[in-house]
Each structure stands twice: as structure tokens, then as C-alpha cells.
Amino acid sequence: MNLTVENIKCGGCANSITKKLSSVFGTSNIDIDIDTGIVNIDIEEGRKGEIIDVLKDLGYPQIDSVDGFISAKAKAKSFISCAIGKMGK
Numbered sequence: 001m002n003l004t005v006e007n008i009k010c011g012g013c014a015n016s017i018t019k020k021l022s023s024v025f026g027t028s029n030i031d032i033d034i035d036t037g038i039v040n041i042d043i044e045e046g047r048k049g050e051i052i053d054v055l056k057d058l059g060y061p062q063i064d065s066v067d068g069f070i071s072a073k074a075k076a077k078s079f080i081s082c083a084i085g086k087m088g089k
Helices: 011-025 045-058 068-087
Strands: 002-004 030-033 038-041
Touching (some): 002 045, 011 030, 011 038, 011 045, 038 045, 045 068
Antiparallel strands (some): 002 038, 030 038
16 A cells, blocks of 8 residues: 655654554555655555554654644654654664
8 A cells, every 4th residue: 555645854754654654553564765755555455544643643644634733743743753763773
């Protein structure tokens, strides 16, 4: 399943997303394209809502799904997730 999300800026972001999705969904088949913001995870389509929620909680909402204050909050969360991801490399 592919999802396009906002706020992926670097390998630290990708690392945080990969670690979280792996721990929550028990799969290591995750690929993230930093340039396009596409998260590809090998999981059944029926769990899409759960994946969207986890990504949003990390600060990486699905593209064009948030705006205004919520968008600023997501960017702040993604900055923190990114920093954590960089430290965990």
C-alpha cells in the first residue's frame, strides 16, 4: 500500500517512520521515498486508516488532509520525529 504524506524531509524522518510502522504493524517491508513523500508498506488495505493515524500522530499526515493550525502542529511533530530518527540511526 502506498500513501503520500507531508513533512518528510530527510533520512531521519524516514527512519522514525520506519521504526514506528515496524513496531506497530510488525512488518519490515517498508520503503520511503523522501523526495516524493511516498510511504510504501506491505500490509493489507483494510488497515489503511490505522496507518494514516500512526503517520499523523508522528507528524506526517496524508497529503492535503490537514490545514491551518493543525498543519503547523503536524510540522512541529515531524521536526521532533525527524530529530529522534537522526539520533537513532
